[in-house]
Amino acid sequence: MGNTMAENSSGATNGQTPPQQAQAQLTLQRIYVKDLSFEAPGAPQIFQQQGQPNVELNLSQRVAQIAEDTFEVVLSVTATCKVEDKTAYLAEVHQAGIFGLSGFDDQGRDAVLATYCPNVLFPYVRQSVSDLVQNGGFPPFFLQPINFDALYAEQLRRRADAGAGEGAHA
DSSP states (O other), rough: OHHHHHHTTOOOTOOOOOHHHHOOOOEEEEEEEEEEEEEOTTTTTGOOOOOOOEEEEEEEEEEEETTTTTTEEEEEEEEEEEEETTTEEEEEEEEEEEEEEEOOHHHHHIIIIIIIIIHHHHHHHHHHHHHHHHTTTTTOOOOOOOOHHHHHHHHHHHHHHHHHHHHHHH
Protein backbone atom coordinates (compact mmCIF):
# COMPACT_ATOMS: atom_id res chain seq x y z
CA MET A 1 0.00 0.00 0.00
CA GLY A 2 2.77 2.44 0.91
CA ASN A 3 4.56 1.77 -2.41
CA THR A 4 1.40 2.33 -4.42
CA MET A 5 0.79 5.63 -2.66
CA ALA A 6 4.33 6.78 -3.45
CA GLU A 7 3.91 5.85 -7.11
CA ASN A 8 0.54 7.60 -7.40
CA SER A 9 1.84 10.83 -5.92
CA SER A 10 4.95 11.02 -8.13
CA GLY A 11 7.27 9.93 -5.37
CA ALA A 12 6.10 12.53 -2.84
CA THR A 13 5.31 10.95 0.51
CA ASN A 14 5.09 12.02 4.14
CA GLY A 15 3.30 15.27 3.23
CA GLN A 16 6.05 16.53 0.94
CA THR A 17 5.11 18.84 -1.92
CA PRO A 18 4.76 17.01 -5.25
CA PRO A 19 7.69 17.71 -7.59
CA GLN A 20 5.68 19.78 -10.10
CA GLN A 21 4.88 22.33 -7.37
CA ALA A 22 8.37 22.29 -5.88
CA GLN A 23 9.82 23.82 -9.07
CA ALA A 24 8.55 27.30 -8.18
CA GLN A 25 11.03 28.92 -5.81
CA LEU A 26 11.00 32.21 -3.96
CA THR A 27 14.05 33.55 -2.17
CA LEU A 28 14.51 36.74 -0.20
CA GLN A 29 17.96 38.05 -1.05
CA ARG A 30 18.03 41.41 0.70
CA ILE A 31 15.90 44.01 2.49
CA TYR A 32 17.05 47.62 2.60
CA VAL A 33 15.93 51.22 2.98
CA LYS A 34 15.98 52.89 -0.42
CA ASP A 35 14.87 56.33 0.74
CA LEU A 36 13.82 57.81 4.05
CA SER A 37 12.76 61.34 4.94
CA PHE A 38 11.10 63.24 7.73
CA GLU A 39 10.03 66.87 7.79
CA ALA A 40 8.44 68.91 10.55
CA PRO A 41 8.01 72.24 8.76
CA GLY A 42 6.02 73.89 11.57
CA ALA A 43 8.33 72.95 14.46
CA PRO A 44 8.64 74.15 17.13
CA GLN A 45 5.40 76.19 16.98
CA ILE A 46 3.39 73.15 15.87
CA PHE A 47 3.96 71.54 19.28
CA GLN A 48 1.82 74.32 20.83
CA GLN A 49 -0.96 73.88 18.26
CA GLN A 50 -4.26 72.67 19.66
CA GLY A 51 -6.56 70.53 17.55
CA GLN A 52 -7.07 67.01 16.37
CA PRO A 53 -4.20 65.67 14.24
CA ASN A 54 -5.28 64.21 10.93
CA VAL A 55 -2.95 61.69 9.26
CA GLU A 56 -3.25 61.00 5.55
CA LEU A 57 -1.54 57.91 4.16
CA ASN A 58 -0.32 57.34 0.66
CA LEU A 59 0.81 53.81 -0.24
CA SER A 60 2.39 52.60 -3.44
CA GLN A 61 4.56 49.79 -4.67
CA ARG A 62 6.84 49.38 -7.62
CA VAL A 63 8.37 46.25 -9.12
CA ALA A 64 11.49 46.29 -11.28
CA GLN A 65 13.12 43.27 -12.86
CA ILE A 66 16.87 43.49 -12.20
CA ALA A 67 17.96 40.10 -13.57
CA GLU A 68 16.31 37.12 -15.23
CA ASP A 69 14.67 35.74 -12.08
CA THR A 70 15.40 38.64 -9.72
CA PHE A 71 13.07 41.49 -8.85
CA GLU A 72 13.29 44.60 -6.72
CA VAL A 73 10.04 45.41 -4.94
CA VAL A 74 9.77 48.88 -3.37
CA LEU A 75 6.98 49.57 -0.90
CA SER A 76 6.52 53.32 -0.37
CA VAL A 77 4.51 54.95 2.39
CA THR A 78 4.01 58.66 2.94
CA ALA A 79 2.31 59.77 6.16
CA THR A 80 1.29 63.43 6.27
CA CYS A 81 -0.04 64.73 9.57
CA LYS A 82 -1.90 68.03 9.71
CA VAL A 83 -3.26 69.90 12.69
CA GLU A 84 -5.99 72.16 11.38
CA ASP A 85 -4.43 73.51 8.17
CA LYS A 86 -0.78 73.28 9.22
CA THR A 87 1.49 70.35 8.35
CA ALA A 88 2.82 68.88 11.60
CA TYR A 89 5.03 66.29 9.91
CA LEU A 90 5.63 64.38 6.74
CA ALA A 91 7.28 60.95 7.01
CA GLU A 92 8.23 59.06 3.86
CA VAL A 93 9.74 55.58 3.67
CA HIS A 94 10.73 53.62 0.58
CA GLN A 95 11.51 50.08 1.78
CA ALA A 96 12.96 47.74 -0.80
CA GLY A 97 13.59 44.05 -1.11
CA ILE A 98 15.32 41.89 -3.67
CA PHE A 99 13.44 38.69 -4.34
CA GLY A 100 14.42 35.72 -6.47
CA LEU A 101 11.49 34.04 -8.20
CA SER A 102 11.89 31.07 -10.47
CA GLY A 103 9.53 28.47 -11.85
CA PHE A 104 6.41 30.64 -11.61
CA ASP A 105 4.06 31.26 -14.51
CA ASP A 106 3.42 34.96 -15.26
CA GLN A 107 0.19 35.10 -13.26
CA GLY A 108 1.72 33.35 -10.24
CA ARG A 109 4.81 35.57 -10.36
CA ASP A 110 2.71 38.74 -10.56
CA ALA A 111 0.58 37.60 -7.61
CA VAL A 112 3.66 36.88 -5.45
CA LEU A 113 5.24 40.23 -6.34
CA ALA A 114 2.01 42.11 -5.56
CA THR A 115 1.03 40.31 -2.34
CA TYR A 116 3.72 38.23 -0.65
CA CYS A 117 6.64 40.62 -1.26
CA PRO A 118 4.96 43.78 0.11
CA ASN A 119 3.76 41.72 3.10
CA VAL A 120 7.41 40.89 3.83
CA LEU A 121 8.41 44.57 3.55
CA PHE A 122 5.49 46.04 5.50
CA PRO A 123 6.77 45.41 9.07
CA TYR A 124 9.99 47.27 8.18
CA VAL A 125 8.00 50.21 6.79
CA ARG A 126 5.77 50.26 9.86
CA GLN A 127 8.77 50.35 12.20
CA SER A 128 10.57 53.06 10.20
CA VAL A 129 7.51 55.34 10.08
CA SER A 130 6.91 54.84 13.80
CA ASP A 131 10.55 55.62 14.65
CA LEU A 132 10.64 58.71 12.41
CA VAL A 133 7.45 60.16 13.91
CA GLN A 134 8.50 59.47 17.50
CA ASN A 135 12.03 60.79 16.94
CA GLY A 136 10.44 63.92 15.45
CA GLY A 137 8.85 64.66 18.83
CA PHE A 138 5.31 63.56 17.97
CA PRO A 139 3.09 60.92 19.58
CA PRO A 140 3.71 57.41 18.22
CA PHE A 141 1.95 56.56 14.99
CA PHE A 142 1.37 52.95 14.03
CA LEU A 143 0.37 51.91 10.53
CA GLN A 144 -2.60 49.58 10.52
CA PRO A 145 -2.14 46.22 8.74
CA ILE A 146 -2.73 46.33 5.00
CA ASN A 147 -4.43 43.53 3.10
CA PHE A 148 -2.25 43.29 -0.01
CA ASP A 149 -4.24 40.27 -1.23
CA ALA A 150 -7.42 42.37 -1.31
CA LEU A 151 -5.61 45.26 -3.03
CA TYR A 152 -4.30 42.88 -5.70
CA ALA A 153 -7.74 41.30 -6.18
CA GLU A 154 -9.22 44.79 -6.64
CA GLN A 155 -6.48 45.66 -9.14
CA LEU A 156 -7.25 42.49 -11.15
CA ARG A 157 -10.98 43.25 -11.05
CA ARG A 158 -10.40 46.79 -12.34
CA ARG A 159 -8.15 45.48 -15.08
CA ALA A 160 -10.81 42.92 -16.09
CA ASP A 161 -13.52 45.61 -16.07
CA ALA A 162 -11.37 47.88 -18.21
CA GLY A 163 -10.66 45.01 -20.62
CA ALA A 164 -14.36 44.12 -20.85
CA GLY A 165 -15.24 47.76 -21.43
CA GLU A 166 -12.70 48.06 -24.25
CA GLY A 167 -14.04 44.87 -25.86
CA ALA A 168 -17.60 46.19 -25.81
CA HIS A 169 -16.61 49.33 -27.69
CA ALA A 170 -14.65 47.53 -30.37
